[in-house]
Amino acid sequence: MTSTGPLRDPANRVSPKAVRLWLLESLFAFVLFLGGSLLIAHWVGGSGWSWVPGWFADHSWTLPAAVVVLLGPFLVTEPFIRYAVHRWELSGDVVYARSGYLTREWVFVPVSRIQTVDKAQGWFERMLGLATLEIRTASHAGSSTIKGLDHHVAAGLAEQLAHRAEALRDDAT
């Protein structure tokens, strides 16, 4: 994954276990969509409603099939592309993080402007021993969220950031 022009890649990847996390999450969404489309196909197929076009009522299995064909590639590629894109680095007292799948984001947050550092764990993350680091400044646009870090890495980074932020506090915001 090459970086944008003059910007280099952030140094650290997220935890390899994050692939499993994203796989779980997209599988969850996939099952929801598939289940929904199966339900609709079942209802429409057996209903004989007049407003449903004939060709669709007879071949209602096409809807779930379309869901599988359209969403399948996303389900398979998203975790791996995300693992390649998601990276982070702390150097020169600036947090530099990259994230995204179809839309990519690069965020630069200087430690001197950090107001709070939160470590959060969702249900899946808890299972895999991962954590999300939320770095907040006075502006939502200048805040950063790093997902899929190993729990001990997130804890260490949160500690380090909190210490440095204390030392560098700059109240110009």
Place this chain on the structure above:
Amino acid sequence: MSPKVLLIDPVRMLPSLLLPLVGVLFVGGFSARSYLWAALGVAGTVVFAIIRWATFTYEIVGDRLETKRSLISRSVRTIPLERIRGVDVSTPPMHRLLGLAVLKIDTGASGGDEEAELDGVTLQEAERLRAVLLRRTARPETHAPDLAGPGERVIIGVPRRWLLYGPLSGAYLLTPFALAGGAIGLTFQWGDDLGLDQDAAWSAGEWLWDHPYLLLVAVLLLVLAMPFVGGVMYAVFNWDFQLKRRDGYLVAERGLINRRSVSLESARVRGYEIVDGLAERWAGVVRAWAIVTGLGDSETRGQLLPDVPRVVAYQVTADAIGPYRAPLRPHPPVARNRRLFRAVFPWAVLSLVSAVALLATGTVLWWFLLVPSLLLAAVGVPLGLDRYASLGHGYDGVRLAVRSGSLRRSQAVIERRAVVGWRLRQTWFQRRAGVLTLIAGVGAGKGGYSAIDMSEAQGAGFPAEVTPEWLAPFLTSRTPPTP
């Protein structure tokens, strides 16, 4: 509170009481008994107002302001004076007649309930309180000696003839419709009491339906009234607009009937936004807002200037906050294609779909979709070109500026030290075009100000130019920032 507020409160409550009172009179058949009940109701509001007035007190104790309310439950609110970020004095019509004012104290806390409000102090007391409350907070800000000069200085008093620019701003243009809607709503609400029922409403509706030209004339009249009523409203709200500097505060005063004065602490002003719509650009006038940290209701409170000629706006913002002296750099030509595509494509697709449907079905109705979508697609061309022309960003060593928009073009000018972070965003389409959007995170105003569709070199080069110490570790080559 001044006892004169007793004259205001019951009168203000009357409208909400009117319906129940009228209802009581009707139900009682206008008997002596029903009049008695109605009189009791009015007396009740007066007594309530008196008790409220008698039990509400405020006091400045040491370094804090305390307001006490002990009507039924006791509540004491304490506001440390150094927390006060601004004071907003306004005089609604009735207060004005009696020489009173409403004082709102902005503490930077979120939520409307967190603001202290002193309703009904005399004008002199309001002035005194403002001076006391603001002087205490301004004192620590001694590092800006040129701002903290004693007394006050008028930066600009907007001449009345500039109020004629009002209708161009598009503000209050919908007032005639709002008024008509309000009148209809009121008729329906009171209809029951006046003996009109649903049948009457239905027959009125049917009668109107049979005379469509009447409806058309009414709508036409409302549309014609738009600029006039809008202009009058604008003039009423922006009458004698004055921007002053007083003890480290920017004070904006305006209004004909409700005279309003808003104080913004200079030390919290991070920049300003200069806004002009299409019609305003044609006339060469702009409006301006201040970008302030922790300002609630910033759309009305942050206003620095109503419609004034562009040159004047630049002078005033430079004087009040600080100048921006650098040209804006254009964004790459591919950004023009993207603006054009986005302005034209959806309408082109819609007209294509309706054209196909027209050919397939031959229903006349499709013409009604085809013609407007074709027109909108055609208008999209100049619109897209203008959107591209608006795009720009620049940095003059102290402040950075980003500009975008066409129907409402907005240029934000932000102090460099107010930037708390950078965010680059690139959608899949932007990646293919080799452009991205840069968002400067600012802990004030909207929170983030975007430069849309920069080239990738600009997207990395601009933050590196504004805050080289932050970006330096992450640049691959040590080439100087691209202009």
